Amino acid sequence: MSSAAAASRPADREQRTLEAARAHRAQEKRLRSRDLALSIAAPIVLIVLWEVCARALIIDPRFFPPPTRILAAGAEMIRSGELWKHTGPTLMRLVVGGGLGAIVGIVVGLLMGSSRALNAALGPLFSALYPLPKIAIFPILLMIFGPTELPKIIAVFITTFFIMQINTVSGVWAIDRKLLEAGSAYGATGFARFRFVVLPGAMPFVFSGLRTATGTAVVVVTAVEFTGASTTGLGYLIWNSWQLFIPEKLYVGLLVIGIIGAVLTTLLSRSEKLLLPWRRSS
Numbered sequence: 440m441s442s443a444a445a446a447s448r449p450a451d452r453e454q455r456t457l458e459a460a461r462a463h464r465a466q467e468k469r470l471r472s473r474d475l476a477l478s479i480a481a482p483i484v485l486i487v488l489w490e491v492c493a494r495a496l497i498i499d500p501r502f503f504p505p506p507t508r509i510l511a512a513g514a515e516m517i518r519s520g521e522l523w524k525h526t527g528p529t530l531m532r533l534v535v536g537g538g539l540g541a542i543v544g545i546v547v548g549l550l551m552g553s554s555r556a557l558n559a560a561l562g563p564l565f566s567a568l569y570p571l572p573k574i575a576i577f578p579i580l581l582m583i584f585g586p587t588e589l590p591k592i593i594a595v596f597i598t599t600f601f602i603m604q605i606n607t608v609s610g611v612w613a614i615d616r617k618l619l620e621a622g623s624a625y626g627a628t629g630f631a632r633f634r635f636v637v638l639p640g641a642m643p644f645v646f647s648g649l650r651t652a653t654g655t656a657v658v659v660v661t662a663v664e665f666t667g668a669s670t671t672g673l674g675y676l677i678w679n680s681w682q683l684f685i686p687e688k689l690y691v692g693l694l695v696i697g698i699i700g701a702v703l704t705t706l707l708s709r710s711e712k713l714l715l716p717w718r719r720s721s
Contacts, residue, residue: 486506489503489505489506490505490506490507493505493506501686502686503686504686504687504690508687509687509690509691509694511687512687512688512690512691513691513694516688516691522691522695524671525671525672525673525675525676525692526673526695526699527671528588528669528671528672529660529661529664529672529673529674529696529699530699532588532591532592532595532660532672533595533656533657533660533699533703535592535595536591536592536593536594536595536596536598536599536656536660537595537596537598537599537652537653537656539596540595540596540597540598540599540600540603540652540656541599541600541603541649541652543596543600543603544599544600544601544602544603544604544607544648544652545603545604545607545645547561547600547604547607548603548604548605548606548607548608548610548611548641548645549607549611549633549637549638549641551604551607551608552607552608552609552610552611552612552637552641553611553633553637558608565601565604565605568601569601569605573594573597573598573659574594574659574662574663576594576597577590577594577663577666577668580593580594581668586668586669590663590668591660591663591664591668591669591672594659594660594663595656595659595660595663598652598655598656598659599652599655599656602648602651602652602655603645603648603649603652605648606644606645606647606648606651607641607644607645607648609644610640610641610642610643610644610645610648611637611640611641613640613641613644614636614637614640614641615640618636618640619632619636619637622635622636639715642714642715643711643715646707646710646711646715649707650704650707650708653700653703653704653707654700654704657696657699657700657703660672660674661673661674661677661696662674664678665677665678673692673695673696673699674692676688676689676691676692677689677692677693677696680692
């Protein structure tokens with residue numbers, strides 16, 4: 440074998456590696472484009488099928504009005520201010536109740552995950568309270584606080600609190616012992632250990648809990664607004680539309696709730712990618 444051929448081998452391997460990397464990136468780009476096209480096309484196809492079936496009376500338009508009628512009803516509700524009248528209170532209950540519940544749940548979860556004594560004291564109590572249906576607690580809150588905003592906010596608060604507490608404790612416990620030992624070896628003790636090792640280690644579980652809590656909070660706030668204790672909110676809009684048999688408004692309420700849930704979930708996913716860059720690169 441000549442010396443020139445031997446010298447060309449590393450260069451050939453490097454060239455083949457670069458070509459393979461380019462091919463992989465090109466394939467990944469094609470797959471992302473395909474996934475985006477499918478995610479846009481699938482809902483459009485379903486909506487068109489719904490419109491055609493409703494207008495051809497294949498499905499009963501009294502219960503499944505054509506999407507164009509629903510959009511027209513939504514536009515009219517926006518113009519008259521009726522939609523904002525119900526969307527605003529629901530968002531307020533979600534942001535205030537859910538936000539406070541998430542913050543307190545994360546703090547309590549971090550403390551319980553870091554303190555064996557505190558976890559022993561509160562763990563069994565929280566484990567017994569968590570499975571209770573939060574909507575079943577709502578009548579008790581109404582008896583205590585009356586038909587005001589506070590019971591609805593507390594119901595959302597309790598929902599997000601328990602989910603965040605459980606996820607945060609799990610996140611602290613899931614931290615690799617080697618990371619804790621490495622932190623101690625580099626002198627990270629006390630608050631520095633918490634800030635640079637425990638908190639970043641638990642954050643993936645915290646964001647996972649936030650996504651779960653957001654979806655559950657939307658369900659709970661809609662459910663409490665179904666009750667007679669509320670005359671505002673998207674849940675009330677849906678329930679009242681069913682009682683008055685106005686299906687267009689009912690579907691508008693469902694659509695707005697779905698949009699709120701999707702927007703909140705997207706914001707959380709973007710925040711996770713921004714705050715946890717090591718997860719984005721993994």
